[in-house]
Amino acid sequence: MFSKILIANRGEIAVRVNRACHGLGAQTVAIYSQADKDAMHVREADEAYCVGPGPVGRSYLDVANIVSTALATKCDAVHPGYGFLAENARFAEICSDHGLVFIGPKPSVIAAMGDKATAKRIMKEAGVATTPGSDILESAQKARDAAKRIGYPVLLKATAGGGGKGMRVVERPEDIDRAFASATAEAEASFKDGRLYMEKLLLQPRHVEVQVLGDEFGTVLHLGERDCSVQKPSHQKLIEEAPAPNLTSKQRHALHEMAVKACKSVGYTNAGTLEFLVAGDHVYFMEMNTRIQVEHPVTEMVYGVDLVKEQIRIAAGERAAYVQRDLQARGHAIECRINAENSQNNFAPEAGTVSHVEFPDGPGMRVDSHMYAGALVPPYYDSLLAKIVVHGETRDEAIARMELALRETTIEGVHTTIAQCAEILATREFREGRYDITFLPRLMAGAASR
Amino acid sequence: MxxxxxxxxxxxxxxxxxxxxxxxxxxxxxxxxxxxxxxRAPVQKESPVRAQPTPAPRARVEQIASDRVGIFHFSRTTPYVGDVLDGDRELGYVEQLGIRNPIRSRGAGRIVAVLQADGDLVDYGRPLFEVERS
Incomplete structure (x- = not known):
């Protein structure tokens, strides 16, 4: 086991990883930006070092300062959390070159799966169903040809993309040239990689993802699926649940089998998530995230597994602590993301100081947060303040428990998504578990059934 | 050879x-x-006595801070409190992943505080020297 781990992240996930490290007897080193000097993750780590000013490019993405901190403090491993450098193959490689264990998959796997077009090709070769689409499109002409073959409507996507950047829905042939040009420019500006590929736009699909864990000995386990279809128009998830409601056992089985098969085909190690689109009876692979996900706690609640501890153990060369037949889902879990956002301003992220915080507590409730009275919410980072997670024996019980948990949650000083989450839980579509990725945009536009 | x-x-x-x-x-x-x-390389034992950072920098006193995370070393000519700097001078460097990142006085003045010892781990923004500008 590692003796000292550098946590290359901030916010709630840095606090979460710190807890797992301490639980395994490892010391921790936090990094922080000047904007985060009083943050909870800084206070809870054994040591903490400033790596730069507030903007992420000069702090949480400064590879030289982060690796230098790990070496100077004699860390033996680096946990990247999610976001920032978590899916940066070059960072994983640099860690390895300097004798630091990167807690995640091998750099070559991160690189292959991080490139969405490559990942789809690998999955296709492994016999995993993918949405009808194209390889990299070198020109608008190639995009026109691909769209004609696939059939409108289509989705142009950035191969290096995420968070909806470099993505365009194209419904008619006459719109494709303009969409190709603007998506290329946006992808280039956002990821320094303007390459696009195309997918068939599925109407009203559900976003269902499968959690996997692989060790260095060839074992790949799945820990069931999560439904993450409650997404904003920007594709940002707001509520997640496990297991996914209203899936047939055949669909569920197909998802799990595909995920394990895909991971085995690329020699996947550590924690990962395969995202699928479920449309009618069809299940299509969408992309893979080679890291821990924000919504991992819902899986932990139903499987009773500490995924972050498993990540660390596996990276330290241990065998997975479970066999597949031991992993049985129990009950139902739901997570609500409480973000600092202003509903009066189109849910734009909000910075400020949190003046008062009260979180729910009781059986089947968990809160992952870095908030405290007086905590600063800097403008530079994502607006996640807390994840409220509940577990119930049934989905109905979990919904009722979440409604109670949201009523017991108070965050003052910034606007939050608490009321929006409560509004979603109260809708018939959510209660019946019959929602898809169009649900929240329709609700926000006042068009969803209440 | x-x-x-x-x-x-x-x-x-x-x-x-x-x-x-x-x-x-x-x-x-x-x-x-x-x-x-x-x-001669500055010997750690002979390095200047570490002083506490001045709580609020006095007028005309400038702090020189590290902008990299790494191990701080004095330059070959060890700077001492009281040294008069005629112009821009290298006072030390921060070693990071085998690269020396120089710390310069950024102009003339007099060193009034040396805040780190040779071999110290310094992070971003860590004050290293205080220089009184003439």
Whole structure:
């Protein structure tokens, strides 16, 4: 086991990883930006070092300062959390070159799966169903040809993309040239990689993802699926649940089998998530995230597994602590993301100081947060303040428990998504578990059934 | 080792012995196209006494801080409190992943505080020196 781990992240996930490290007897080193000097993750780590000013490019993405901190403090491993450098193959490689264990998959796997077009090709070769689409499109002409073959409507996507950047829905042939040009420019500006590929736009699909864990000995386990279809128009998830409601056992089985098969085909190690689109009876692979996900706690609640501890153990060369037949889902879990956002301003992220915080507590409730009275919410980072997670024996019980948990949650000083989450839980579509990725945009536009 | 390299090594050894025998910090010999410079490395035990950072910088006193995370070392000519800086001078460097990132005085003045010891781990924004500007 590692003796000292550098946590290359901030916010709630840095606090979460710190807890797992301490639980395994490892010391921790936090990094922080000047904007985060009083943050909870800084206070809870054994040591903490400033790596730069507030903007992420000069702090949480400064590879030289982060690796230098790990070496100077004699860390033996680096946990990247999610976001920032978590899916940066070059960072994983640099860690390895300097004798630091990167807690995640091998750099070559991160690189292959991080490139969405490559990942789809690998999955296709492994016999995993993918949405009808194209390889990299070198020109608008190639995009026109691909769209004609696939059939409108289509989705142009950035191969290096995420968070909806470099993505365009194209419904008619006459719109494709303009969409190709603007998506290329946006992808280039956002990821320094303007390459696009195309997918068939599925109407009203559900976003269902499968959690996997692989060790260095060839074992790949799945820990069931999560439904993450409650997404904003920007594709940002707001509520997640496990297991996914209203899936047939055949669909569920197909998802799990595909995920394990895909991971085995690329020699996947550590924690990962395969995202699928479920449309009618069809299940299509969408992309893979080679890291821990924000919504991992819902899986932990139903499987009773500490995924972050498993990540660390596996990276330290241990065998997975479970066999597949031991992993049985129990009950139902739901997570609500409480973000600092202003509903009066189109849910734009909000910075400020949190003046008062009260979180729910009781059986089947968990809160992952870095908030405290007086905590600063800097403008530079994502607006996640807390994840409220509940577990119930049934989905109905979990919904009722979440409604109670949201009523017991108070965050003052910034606007939050608490009321929006409560509004979603109260809708018939959510209660019946019959929602898809169009649900929240329709609700926000006042068009969803209440 | 080639003869030429042997010659250079012998030169350096002779200069180092001269340095020690005469209790000098640095010696520089220039002849024809060659320049030899030999200096004693600052010894940690002899490094200046660490002072506490001044709570609020006084007027005309500027803090020089690290902008990299790494191990701080003094330059070959160890800076001391009271040293008068005639112009821009390298006071030390932060070693990061094998690269030396120089710390410069950024102009003339007088060193009024040396805040880190040789070999200290410093992070971003860590004050290293205080310089009174004239």
């Amino acid at each position: 080639s003869d030429e390299k042997n010659d250079i090594a012998a030169h350096v050894r002779a200069l180092a012995a001269f340095l020690v025998a005469n209790d000098l910090q640095q010696i520089c010999i220039e002849r024809e196209a060659e320049t030899f410079e030999v200096a």
